Amino acid sequence: MLKKNNLTAYLIISILTITETFAQKESRLYGNSPYSALGIGDIYSGSSIANDAMGGTGLSFGNGIYVNTINPALLAKSRYVAFNTGLRGQYKKLSNGTLSQTDFGMNLSHITLAFPIKTKWTTAITMQPYSGVDHEARFTQTITGTDKSVQHNYKGLGGLSKAAVTNGFLVGKKLYLGAEVGYYFGNFTRDTTSRLLVTSEDFYLRYTDRVSVSGFEFKTGFAFQQKIAEKWNLNVGGTYELQSKLNGERIRSFTTLYDQGNGPKIIKKPDTLALYNGGITLPSRYAIGFSLESPYKWTFAVEYSRQDWTKYLNFDGKSESNLTVSEKFAFGIEYLPKYSSTKYLNQVFYRAGFQQVKTPYLVNGTHIKDNSFSFGLSTPLAYRSVSYIDLSLSVGNRGVIGNGLVKENYVKIALGFSLMDTRWFLKPKID
Incomplete structure (x- = not known):
């Protein structure tokens, strides 16, 4: 009992600690x-690392060894009790055809604690980033009528995190609702x-434009499993996420700085x-x-x-012309040689x-696309263990060169741990 209590305390402290991590550093997940x-920046998939390796798929299947965070x-x-x-x-390498740069970002991606309530009912508590803003650009121009210059620097940082409580139910023998x-x-x-390049002592x-928001999200899901042969099932699953209204405040400020070389x-x-x-309004989303x-x-x-990001409303209550409909097509394969093998x-x-x-971004009349291939594996911590180490590698690109756009060639990496305890919630027996 003491061991279980210590583990429970550790998980609770981890969740409380990680809340601050997500709130402050979600934008460094994938770098500049x-x-x-x-809009609200890059939208993260919310999938587990095991799902990442399968192209982000996971709406219709799951084996209970890893926690499915795509479909509730x-x-x-x-x-069993699972900590993930x-x-x-x-x-990544960014290029506009003339200039290029490389960048790297990494951060804690998620934390999930799942535990069964009853035989056909499981609950999970999850903390993960939802979106990230991380960009910086600069250019220099000459002040009209002088030989002096001014350097402009545009920088954005921040993003949204999501804390969620999820419940999944088995109804009968084939239908799952969540x-x-x-x-x-x-x-x-x-x-x-704006930096005035006048002397060595610059002004x-x-x-600064800072927006802080918060609000609730609600998502439903279903999955159905039909046996079509002795060893094969045909599965279907889907989710629907309602439109969300986030409320908050906006502050705009102006600051004068002086640099004497330090x-x-x-x-x-x-x-x-x-x-x-x-506030801002996030559009609804469905997946099948x-x-x-x-x-x-x-x-x-x-x-x-x-x-449909044309239904997104910014803090001024207006839609944005550079946002459009986002769509994703995904394909995945999973293979386990022989689970009963030694x-x-x-x-x-x-x-x-x-x-x-097809990302939500519409820039200079071009709909920005993101294509990637992924690979990965999950290795057990020991023989016949239900705890696994998850690895995923994705190679792809986003955007195009030309028309004032930037192309990103990237390699995404992920390392996760799915830890399970099969002894929790078992009633002790006295001989």
Whole structure:
């Protein structure tokens, strides 16, 4: 009992600690990207690392060994206490055809604690990033009528995190239903700094726009499993996420800085230009998936999702012309050689996938697309263990060169841990 209590305390402390981590550093998950300047930034998938390796699929299938965070209904397949966490990162090269740069970002990607309430009911508590803003650009121009110059620097940082409570239920023998109640929170800071290149002692004029918002999210899910042969099932699953209204405040300020060679220092307190309340509206989203599954052997999956970002409203209550409909097509394969084998490699899950994403970004009349291939595996911590180490690698690109756009070639990496305890919630027996 003491061991279990200590583990419970550790998990609770971990969740409380990680709340601050997500709130402050979600934007460093994948590093600098000019496209994150649009809307609420890059939208993260919310999938587990095991699902990442299969092109992000997971709407219609699950084996109970890892916690399915894509479809709340399939949480009911997790019959033991499970603790899941991991790291995600990305190395990328950005190029506009003339200039290029490389960038790398990595951060804690999620933390999930799942536990069964009853035989056909499982609950999970999850913390993960939802979106990230991380971009910086600068250019220099000559002051008209002089030989002096001014350097402009545009920088954005921040994003949204999501804490959620999810419940999954098995209804009868084939139907799974689930619901998730989440809470979004976070802020976006966008700075415009002008540096007057007059002498070695430079002046900086900085305009800051900071938006802080929070609000609730609600998502439902279903999955149905039909046996079509002795060793094969045909599965279907889907989710629907309601439109969310996030409320908060916006503050605009102006600051003058002075640099004598030791870095910029504020000359006087920032002037508050405006402070008012408002909010943003996130559009609804739906997803549907099908899979052909031979349990603990083969899984073939295909999925589609859609979210209409023309219905997004910014803090001023207006839609944005550079946002459009986002769609994703994903395909995934999973193979387990022989779960009952005594050979370690026969207990390893091998995965591969592909996804094509039409992002929400519409820039200079071009709809930005993101294509990637993924590979990965899950290795047990020991022989016949239900605890696994998850690895995922994705290679892809986003955007195009030309028409004033930037192309990103990237490699995404992820490392996760799925730890399970099969002894929790078992009633002790006295001989």
